[in-house]
Amino acid sequence: MIVVLLILHGLLAVALLGAITHQALSVVTTAPANGRWTFIDRFRGVDATAYATPIVVLFAITAIGGALLYPQYRIDVRPALEDTQNSAANGVFEIKEHLVAIGLGLLPVYWLFWRKPRGPETVAARRYLTWLLAFFVWWSFIVGHVLNDIRGLLP
Amino acid sequence: MKDSRLIIFSILFGVFYLVCFYYDLALFRYYPEVRQFHFLRNDGLGVVILWYGWIATSALASAAIAFAVPRNMADRLWPGWAWIIPTAAVVGMLIYERRWFTL
Numbered sequence: 001m002i003v004v005l006l007i008l009h010g011l012l013a014v015a016l017l018g019a020i021t022h023q024a025l026s027v028v029t030t031a032p033a034n035g036r037w038t039f040i041d042r043f044r045g046v047d048a049t050a051y052a053t054p055i056v057v058l059f060a061i062t063a064i065g066g067a068l069l070y071p072q073y074r075i076d077v078r079p080a081l082e083d084t085q086n087s088a089a090n091g092v093f094e095i096k097e098h099l100v101a102i103g104l105g106l107l108p109v110y111w112l113f114w115r116k117p118r119g120p121e122t123v124a125a126r127r128y129l130t131w132l133l134a135f136f137v138w139w140s141f142i143v144g145h146v147l148n149d150i151r152g153l154l155p
Numbered sequence: 156m157k158d159s160r161l162i163i164f165s166i167l168f169g170v171f172y173l174v175c176f177y178y179d180l181a182l183f184r185y186y187p188e189v190r191q192f193h194f195l196r197n198d199g200l201g202v203v204i205l206w207y208g209w210i211a212t213s214a215l216a217s218a219a220i221a222f223a224v225p226r227n228m229a230d231r232l233w234p235g236w237a238w239i240i241p242t243a244a245v246v247g248m249l250i251y252e253r254r255w256f257t258l
Contacts, residue, residue, distance in 0.1 A: 067207065071187030074202050091255020098176065098248050101210050102241060105168025105217065108161040109237045116158065121234050128238035132245070 002072050006148070009065035016058040017141050023051040024134035027127040048130075052114035056107050059133070063100050066144075070097075077147065089150060096143045099136040106133060159229035163221040166236050169244035171213035177251065181208025182215065 025040070026048040037045070073093075081089045110133060113126040146153065174180065184193050185208070188201035196203075221229075 070204060070206065071185070071190075074204055075187050079202075087255045091252055094255065095249065095252050097206050098172070098252070099245070101172050101206065101213070102169040102245060102248075104210065105172065105213065106165050106241055109165035112158055112161050113234070113237070118158075118234065125234040125237050128242070132238060132242060 002069065005065060005069055009062060009069060010144070010148075012058055012062040012065060013137075013141050013144065016055065016062055017137055019051050019055050019058060020130070020134045020137045022046050023048045023055065024130050027130055049114055052111055055133070056111045059103060059107060059137070063104055066100060066140075073147075081150075086150075089147060092143045093147055096140045099139055103133055103136040157226070157229075159226070159232060160221040160224070162232060162234070162237055163224055163229055164217045166232075166240045167217040167220055168213050169241040171216045172209060173244045173247055175209040175212045176205070176248075179205060180212050181205040182211040183208045 022043065023046070025044040026046050028044065078090060078093075081087075106129060110126075110129045113122045113129060117123075117126075182194075184196065185191070185204040186193065186197065186200035186202070187204060191200060193200070
């Protein structure tokens with residue numbers, strides 16, 4: 001059961017990573033060079049507003065999945081990391097849980113600024129909130145995978 | 156919740172979370188080895204998870220203040236605070252968590 005949940009959590013995280021990366025790059029204010037559309041331009045050229053609700057839902061569901069997996073990590077993985085004095089691995093995971101928690105708190109304002117624009121003064125706030133959430137998601141994704149594979153990665 | 160109250164909730168959540176984890180202000184504690192939730196500390200029940208309790212405390216405190224702030228004051232809030240204050244909370248957290256990476 002825990003393996004199924006872990007795989008599901010990973011798959012949802014992939015979807016979230018793709019969605020938030022599309023949106024985060026779409027709010028970078030640069031024009032295509034010479035009018036030619038590169039892969040990056042096409043990657044950015046999405047309807048960013050349409051991503052807001054799926055990102056909120058995916059973030060919340062992925063965080064809940066992580067919360068359900070967390071007890072197993074706390075019982076099995078963390079003591080093993082402490083036994084091997086791998087405090088950096090523990091540290092990056094601690095940071096991950098803080099970022100996810102702060103990200104959960106940001107979801108209402110993030111959703112509000114994307115779905116109900118309140119004039120030009122919210123454009124910058126919306127952009128920085130998106131980048132902040134993108135940072136949280138990338139950090140969590142990389143840390144989650146490294147810790148999942150840590151026995152194979154470390155000698 | 157009205158829009159301006161949602162903004163206040165999000166702004167305050169990160170700050171309250173920072174305070175909660177720094178001072179261990181968890182609304183409840185979960186002991187995964189015995190699969191039990193407790194409001195009070197129980198040292199004999201094995202490892203403890205405070206994270207759920209920190210989130211619950213932060214959510215309740217942020218919601219309470221978001222509702223308590225007068226409407227006209229909430230509506231005048233500059234939107235920039237919505238990302239600046241959470242970013243400051245993240246920076247504060249990262250500074251505190253440097254303890255894991257010191258030799």
